[in-house]
Amino acid sequence: MGLLSVGTPLPWTEAKKYADHVRTHGITQFLHIWDRLKDRSGDELLWGDEVEYMVVSFDNQQKNAKLSLRQTEILEKLSSIVDDICADCPDSVSVPRFHPEYGRYMLESTPGSPYTGSIQDLLSVENNMRYRRSLARKHLNPNEVPLTFTSFPRLGAPGQFTEPYFDPADAVSSHSLFLPEEITNPHARFPTLTANIRSRRGSKVAINLPIFFDKNTPRPFIDPTIPWDRNIYPEDHEAKDGAALPDHIYMDAMGFGMGCCCLQLTFQSCNVSEARRMYDGLIPIGPILLALSAASPIWRGYLADVDCRWNVIAGSVDCRTEEERGLKPLKNDRFRIPKSRYDSVDLYLSEDWTNRPEYNDTYVPYDEAIFERLRKHGIDDLLSKHIAHLFIRDPIVIFLENLDQDNSTNSDHFENLQSTNWQTLRFKPPPPNSEIGWRVEFRSMEVQMTDFENAAFSVFVVLLSRAILKFQLNFYIPISKVDENMARAQQRDAVNECKFYFRKDVYTPGSSAASTRTPSPTSSCSCNSGTGPKEKKLRNCFSPPVLPEDGFVNGHSVSDEYEEMTLNEIFNGKGDQFPGLLRLVEAYLDTLEIEPTALTKIQQYLDLVRRRSNGSLLTCATWVRNFVRSHPAYKHDSVVSQEINYDLMVAVDEIERGVRKAPDLLPEYYTGGNKDQGHLDGI
Ligand code: ADP
Ligand code: MG
Numbered sequence: 001m002g003l004l005s006v007g008t009p010l011p012w013t014e015a016k017k018y019a020d021h022v023r024t025h026g027i028t029q030f031l032h033i034w035d036r037l038k039d040r041s042g043d044e045l046l047w048g049d050e051v052e053y054m055v056v057s058f059d060n061q062q063k064n065a066k067l068s069l070r071q072t073e074i075l076e077k078l079s080s081i082v083d084d085i086c087a088d089c090p091d092s093v094s095v096p097r098f099h100p101e102y103g104r105y106m107l108e109s110t111p112g113s114p115y116t117g118s119i120q121d122l123l124s125v126e127n128n129m130r131y132r133r134s135l136a137r138k139h140l141n142p143n144e145v146p147l148t149f150t151s152f153p154r155l156g157a158p159g160q161f162t163e164p165y166f167d168p169a170d171a172v173s174s175h176s177l178f179l180p181e182e183i184t185n186p187h188a189r190f191p192t193l194t195a196n197i198r199s200r201r202g203s204k205v206a207i208n209l210p211i212f213f214d215k216n217t218p219r220p221f222i223d224p225t226i227p228w229d230r231n232i233y234p235e236d237h238e239a240k241d242g243a244a245l246p247d248h249i250y251m252d253a254m255g256f257g258m259g260c261c262c263l264q265l266t267f268q269s270c271n272v273s274e275a276r277r278m279y280d281g282l283i284p285i286g287p288i289l290l291a292l293s294a295a296s297p298i299w300r301g302y303l304a305d306v307d308c309r310w311n312v313i314a315g316s317v318d319c320r321t322e323e324e325r326g327l328k329p330l331k332n333d334r335f336r337i338p339k340s341r342y343d344s345v346d347l348y349l350s351e352d353w354t355n356r357p358e359y360n361d362t363y364v365p366y367d368e369a370i371f372e373r374l375r376k377h378g379i380d381d382l383l384s385k386h387i388a389h390l391f392i393r394d395p396i397v398i399f400l401e402n403l404d405q406d407n408s409t410n411s412d413h414f415e416n417l418q419s420t421n422w423q424t425l426r427f428k429p430p431p432p433n434s435e436i437g438w439r440v441e442f443r444s445m446e447v448q449m450t451d452f453e454n455a456a457f458s459v460f461v462v463l464l465s466r467a468i469l470k471f472q473l474n475f476y477i478p479i480s481k482v483d484e485n486m487a488r489a490q491q492r493d494a495v496n497e498c499k500f501y502f503r504k505d506v507y508t509p510g511s512s513a514a515s516t517r518t519p520s521p522t523s524s525c526s527c528n529s530g531t532g533p534k535e536k537k538l539r540n541c542f543s544p545p546v547l548p549e550d551g552f553v554n555g556h557s558v559s560d561e562y563e564e565m566t567l568n569e570i571f572n573g574k575g576d577q578f579p580g581l582l583r584l585v586e587a588y589l590d591t592l593e594i595e596p597t598a599l600t601k602i603q604q605y606l607d608l609v610r611r612r613s614n615g616s617l618l619t620c621a622t623w624v625r626n627f628v629r630s631h632p633a634y635k636h637d638s639v640v641s642q643e644i645n646y647d648l649m650v651a652v653d654e655i656e657r658g659v660r661k662a663p664d665l666l667p668e669y670y671t672g673g674n675k676d677q678g679h680l681d682g683i
């Protein structure tokens with residue numbers, strides 16, 4: 001989440017009057033940034049992760065695991081601790097940062113300063129994550145544990161799932177049947193977001209996940225835990241009037257989605273065009289890594305037939321009106337909008353010749369006046385369209401005190417829209433008055449239970465991003481196929497059950513990589529031509545793909561460029577043509593000077609990715625599903641009871657600390673994070 005402004009948030013009826021004001025000044029702010037920084041170049045690779053935690057409060061007498069709502073106190077404590085460490089420590093030590101998130105039980109942590117491209121920094125990621133976790137853990141109550149778990153299994157289920165208990169009847173912002181007001185971060189921004197999304201939409205959000213039918217799950221499944229006849233808020237009738245679908249798990253509030261935890265990565269690029277190239281390169285990777293990191297099979301106390309959070313979050317902030325959703329003819333609203341403001345990327349952005357216009361093949365509404373304004377200012381068609389598309393949305397939270405800003409030094413109005421377009425990738429312009437360059441954020445991954453896994457996925461993505469740039473890899477497939485992959489990625493056991501569209505030939509004609517490619521399944525990829533000394537660090541500023549002199553033209557049909565592959569094939573290769581992402585990453589590693597012990601550690605991370613992708617290790621989601629289905633108290637009716645949830649949360653903590661083995665989930669060399677901090681002893 002961005003910086004939290006203070007002031008008076010406007011209710012939707014007021015806020016909407018200022019929507020054009022915010023958009024107009026937001027664009028002015030972007031143009032200031034553009035004018036100052038469009039030619040900025042030479043920025044080094046800096047990168048960082050964001051890890052989100054839910055603080056779970058264990059009641060070992062009642063055998064209940066609940067969400068601790070002490071976020072405010074915890075963050076106050078952590079920030080004073082962090083300040084103390086800062087006062088004592090040498091400048092070179094990076095002191096972690098903790099940030100608030102939507103859920104009042106959530107924390108986010110980031111490294112104190114971004115990692116550089118050094119191999120040493122690459123290897124410090126896991127320890128950095130562990131340090132952050134242990135710092136947080138040390139300053140919680142003895143029965144509280146920060147878990148990196150994507151969706152809390154019993155959020156919104158009957159009984160007590162928060163500590164302390166609150167009644168959903170008081171949910172004045174969301175009007176939820178299931179979640180109390182106190183689930184939400186009390187800072188004015190969050191209840192206002194929640195209420196204004198509901199008001200703008202004209203109803204509560206409605207999320208329906210297919211239930212996982214186990215052998216004793218009633219058919220049809222009509223959820224007995226929905227208070228169908230409650231009559232407190234005007235929207236209470238929605239559930240029975242069709243919002244809650246049979247055979248589905250129904251959720252009706254922002255907290256179900258924004259209360260999930262994820263793992264995000266941000267990379268600084270050399271300059272704006274390299275940022276756009278990398279953004280495009282990572283777009284088709286978004287759904288692939290969502291599938292591989294799948295970690296959320298339980299929702300509101302039930303096993304779902306999906307493994308991921310994505311559609312839940314998309315639905316949880318879907319502020320589109322009925323007209324915008326295409327349910328009514330357009331009358332008061334301006335656009336039909338195919339997706340929620342939280343969804344997969346809509347447009348490729350690069351100006352490289354490899355980005356064929358045919359790849360942007362979906363209907364993408366954009367604000368024509370804003371588009372014209374950007375074009376007149378000299379901004380190219382693609383970037384203008386990207387911004388004009390983000391700006392079809394209304395600003396949802398506006399602070400009265402913040403309406404007038406100095407547009408040359410402030411970007412709050414721009415960020416108001418930019419940072420509430422929650423897409424799989426985010427193209428981040430430099431903030432004014434900072435040293436920060438053009439960045440790209442990779443946002444699709446689910447958080448894993450251990451920092452070993454979180455580090456492994458992070459290291460894999462940063463190395464892949466370098467391979468994309470260094471070897472001028474071409475991953476383009478039509479956006480419509482990326483969208484299809486997003487849907488498939490969330491299906492139960494997608495790793496083993498689904499195929500994904502992927503590009504068959506990932507080498508750019510004319511690039512050095514293409515001319516030397518002969519990767520065979522037995523040798524490591526030889527796409528690196530091997531000339532020149534090895535590099536000592538991961539870097540930025542690679543040469544862009546150049547249109548070959550022989551006038552190579554894109555004469556063939558786009559539909560010949562891709563095919564459906566399994567995740568195993570995407571990661572580990574298919575035939576002689578497609579080397580697989582892992583071999584591309586290894587080829588990139590070959591271009592670096594890395595000492596053997598460091599290489600061994602990196603190979604362990606890649607090994608985790610390999611074993612998850614070929615099915616020899618389970619995804620987190622499958623492991624969790626199996627845990628529930630083999631629990632002695634499980635009745636094979638899809639219900640994840642308080643007792644099962646308690647045992648699951650205990651197991652997750654024990655796995656993280658390495659005191660419980662999970663050989664089907666983690667490699668044998670995983671020895672655990674914070675062994676010394678058992679919570680169960682002596683409580
Ligand atoms: P968000 O707006 O996505 O919540 P955060 O500030 O929480 O962003 O996290 C941003 C991440 O980017 C952190 O991991 C941070 O270390 C990293 N970061 C900070 N500065 C840079 C930079 N100049 N280039 C790349 N990454 C950076
Ligand atoms: Mg976050």
Ligand code: MG
Pocket residue numbers: 001050099108
């Ligand atoms: Mg953040």
Ligand code: MG
Pocket residue numbers: 001002
């Ligand atoms: Mg954030």
Ligand code: MG
Pocket residue numbers: 001002003
């Ligand atoms: Mg932020």
Ligand code: MG
Pocket residue numbers: 001050264441
């Ligand atoms: Mg982020």
